[in-house]
Amino acid sequence: MVTYNILDYSPIDEGSDARNALMHTTEMARLAEKLGYRRFWVSEHHxxxxxxxSSPEMLMMHLAGSTERIRIGSGGVMLPHYSPYKVAENFRVLEALHPNRIDRSPSYQLVNRALNETKGKRLSYEQQIEDIRHFLSEPANNHRFRDLAAMPVIDTxxxxxxxxxxxxxxxxxxxxGLSYAxxxxxxxGGGHDIVRHYRDHFRPTSLLSRPKVMISVFAVVAETxxxxxxxxxxxxxWLLSVESSSPPPYYPSVDTALKRGFSTLEKEKIKNNRKRMFIGTSEQVSKDIQKTAEEYQADEVTIVPNVFGSKNRMNVIALLAEALDIRN
Known part of the structure; x- marks a missing residue:
């Protein structure tokens, strides 16, 4: 049976501000829990x-304290910029305070330069993944830091x-032997072959006995x-703006979008970006989501309701919860 999750970017809507964006994320997490979604993840954007x-660990702590049972996570943490040991300790503190409710998902240039300005040689990404696994849940006797424990020591x-x-x-x-999102x-495009490669080459570990797949999708849903x-x-x-050289400090409103004209090049980009979205009524989009999940043989689907307006975003997840028959 497929389970469903929510990921929120904490968008700053046109006419609003960052504080309200974070408060809206909190409201959405509470609603997602009430509706029966399994996980609520936030993102890391710089x-x-x-x-x-911009700081998922801090936002996760707030969200975990503002909800009761929904799993809270980050999709993802930009591990190449950080010490795996410090990341592990951040998540161990979260797990200690909210046991069996915390997820973490590492993911892959001015920002890169600023985050790594004082660093010398960096570890390979695969080594960092191995380090995270060592520090969080599966200590390796041959690890170079085998005598170093990530604190606090907890049972989960x-x-x-x-x-x-x-x-x-x-x-x-x-x-x-990790779950793959x-x-x-x-x-x-091409995702089915990538997921198939993961399944075909999966090596069971004490962490995970069989491959586990999640897919994430943009969902744009309304009553009509x-x-x-x-x-x-x-x-x-918004997608055009974040790729531009001078993006505005807000998520554009529907009125702004409807009034704006687009160049030929922008129209081509929009056409390509539309392949990334499921758009329509809850009945239409729920069918698209279920069909895509079946194609991937996904265990979980993470829905990203990245539309303008906090009320619209919450309406998306409420409409889909009913159409997908999500239950507590």
Whole structure:
């Protein structure tokens, strides 16, 4: 049976601010829990002026304290920029305070430079994944830091998911026996072969006895096709803006999107980006989600309701909860 999750970017809506964006994320987490979703994840974005979620661990702590049972996680933590040991301790503290409710998902240039300015030689990504596994839940006797323990020492451990869009990430997840989250919303083409590679090469460990797959999708849902199309136009403009040289410090409103004209090149980009979205009524989109989950043979689907307006975002997850028959 497929289970369903929510991932929120904490978008700063046009006319609003970052504080309200984070408060809206809290409201959505509470609603997702009430509706019966299994997980609520936040993102890590840097230098994206229209997104407030730059420090997922801190936001996760707030969300875990604001909810009771829904699993809280990050999709993902940009592990190449950090010390695996410090990341492990952050998540151990979260797990200690909220046992069996914490997920972490590492993922793969000014931001890169700023985050790594004082660092010398960096570890390979695969080595960092191995280190995280060692520090969080599966100590290795031959590890170079075998005498170093991540604190606090507790009886439970966060779930580890590896987030990716390519064969490289799938191969690492399979090699280390980790759950794999494929970002269908970023790269809808070719994902089936990547997930198949993960399954075919999966090595069982004490962490996970069989391969486990999650896919993430953009969902734009409203009561009518016309309303969902209007919301999709705002998402079109937001995706264009985050790829531009001077993005605005907000998620554009539907009115702004409807009034703006688009160049030929922008229209081509919008056409390609539409392949990343499921748009329509809850009945239409739920069928698209279920069909895609079946194609991937996914265990879980993470829905990203990245539309303008906190009320619209909460309406998306409420409509889909009913259409997908999600229950507590």
């Amino acid at each position: 230098h994206v002026r229209s997104v407030a979620g 451990a966060p779930e580890i998911w590896l987030l990716g869009t390519g064969v490289g990430s799938a191969a690492i997840a399979a090699e280390h 494929y970002a269908h919303l970023a790269k809808p 096709p016309e309303e969902s199309e209007a919301l999709a136009k705002a998402l079109d403009l």
